[in-house]
Amino acid sequence: MAYEPGTSACRVLIDSKAQLELMLLNLAKLENTETIRQQLVAVYNQLEELHDQRRLERGSDLAPALL
Template sequence: MPYEPGSPECRVLIDCKSQIESMLLALDRIENSAHIRDQLRSVHNQLEGLHALYRRSSP
């Protein structure tokens, strides 16, 4: 069963995390991109934390 977001904010956060995951996969094929991937992982983790806050506050 697919995950259904509880709010419009959750939908945005899910979409943003998905886009970052796609960028990470693409950048994995490019040499010397480790520092960029590290930054993207950091942003992804921050989005995940924000998403967790919204999930807790959703009915």
């Protein structure tokens, strides 16, 4: 990932999503893992929502400094 985290919380979210991506790739090689993969995708999406919220918060923190 080429994305630079804005905060340590963003770093944790980025790392967690990357680990889930690797798990999904590995599990795709195994039979009968569809349900587990669906659950992991749901967790990934929740992490992405948290990350989006952090980005928005960070963006609103930076906006006044740009004026």
